[in-house]
Amino acid sequence: MAIKVEHELHKRRLGRNIGLGLVLVGFVALVFGLTVVKVERGDFSANPPRAEGGE
Amino acid sequence: MTDTSINNQATTGTGTGDAEFGDYFALLKPRVMSLVVFTALVGLLAAPVDVHPVIGFASILFIALGGGASGALNMWWDADIDRIMKRTRNRPIPAGRVSEGEALSFGAFLAAFSIVMLGLAANLVAAAILAFTIFFYVVIYTMWLKRWTPQNIVIGGAAGAFPPMIGWAVATGGISVESVLMFTLIFMWTPPHFWALALFMKSDYHEARVPMLTVTHGRRATRLHILVYTILLVSVAIGTGFTAIGGPVYLTVALLLNALFLKGAFDIWRRNEAQAEGDGYRAEKKLFALSLVYLFGHFGAILAESTLGQFGMGGW
Incomplete structure (x- = not known):
């Protein structure tokens, strides 16, 4: 017998999985963006960046 | 166990945790x-x-997540009283859509995640203040003070007052007079805000046996406390106008909002219970609504001063 999506529960699970997927994609994009910014500034430790040749 | 039985359990409040994303x-x-x-x-x-926009965006997101983690842990601990109070009865745990264990795991994971990520995205000072905020809200306020003392709101309000200090620390890597003033503004605002709510949600806190001031010291004392705290709040709010984060715009907004807030607190203090019940707690509800405008107005004005400052116009 073929498995049918016939219960409202399946819709809830699908919604939850799609939501979680979007959150994960967003997180990957955010970490990528942060990495690009930190590499460009050459400061990986903290914000605000240390002044070059600072006192 | 079938899907249907899972669903039935969820709707009857046993907390199977088959919840929606929402x-x-x-x-x-x-x-x-x-x-x-x-x-x-x-x-x-x-x-x-x-602050670089990407770092700023990420930091605000992780601060929000940390705040959200505190909320989830608060709902986990307070599930028993949330089931009693009308205002909170439909939250995910008392409604049976999320189990208590799930909320605990979710909150604990998000708390650790947000602290580590804020430390990596911004700096350790900001991450440390966020960690302390979560600890303060969950352990000091939720687990200890809330059910023990009528001063719960006064001391616990500190947890809600930390976010501008964290934002400031993200940018500067430290703490300063201005960030402490923003903290104090929210800290002093919290008691009148919540006591106004407690005055017109009286049966809720009473039934849940939460020792709100209205329950332990009576409604007359609560009205007096609202007025006294409002007078203290006004001095902090106006005083902030003369610091580096203040300016003419802030001071104008602060004078207007504080005059309204003080009048609202005075009106509440002058009334007795019969008058309040007679008009359905109109003055109390009005002050509660005004308190939201009050806080957003003050922080909006600080933001306006800062924005004007970029064009050489803000501040003194």
Whole structure:
């Protein structure tokens, strides 16, 4: 017998999985963006960046 | 166990945890989170150090997540009283859509995640203040003070007051007089805000045996406390206008909002219970609504001063 999506529960699970997927994609994009910014500034430790040749 | 039986259990409140995505979002207390985001953003933008937009965005997001984690842990601990109070009965745990264990795991994971990520994205000072905020809200306020003392709101209010300090720390890497003033503004605002709510939600706290001031010291004392705290709040709010984060715009907004707030608190103090019941707690509800405008107005004005400052116009 073929498995049918016939219960409202399946819709809830699908919604939850799609939501979680979007959150994960967003997180990957955010970490990528942060990495690009930190590499460009050459400061990986903290914000605000240390002044070059600072006192 | 079939899908149908799982669903039946969920609706009868046994907490099987087969929730929608929105239920997990509701665990984060989105309305409280909006206040956290706004005040943290103002703290970040009002600071005298520019922050790269990507770092700023990520930091605000992790601060919001940390605030949300506190909310989830608060709902986990308070599930028993949330089931009793009308206002909270439909939250994901008492409604049976999320189990208590799930809320605990979710909150604990998000708390650790947000602290580590804020430390990596911004700096350790900001991450440390966020960690302390979560600890303060969950352990000091939720687990200890809330059910023990009528001063719960006064001391516990500190947890909600930290976000602008975290935002400021993201930008500057430290703490300063201005960030402490923003903290104090929210800290002093919290008691009159919540006591006004407690005056017209009286049966809720009483039935849940939460020792709100209205329950332990009576409604007359609560009305007096609202007035006294409002007078203290007014002095902090106006005083902030003469510091580096203040200016003519802030002071104008502060004078107007504080005059209205003081009048509202005075009206509440002057009334007795019969008058309040007679008009359905109109003055109390009005002050509660005004308190929201009050806080957003003050932080909006700080933001306006900072924005004008970029064009050489803000501040004194």
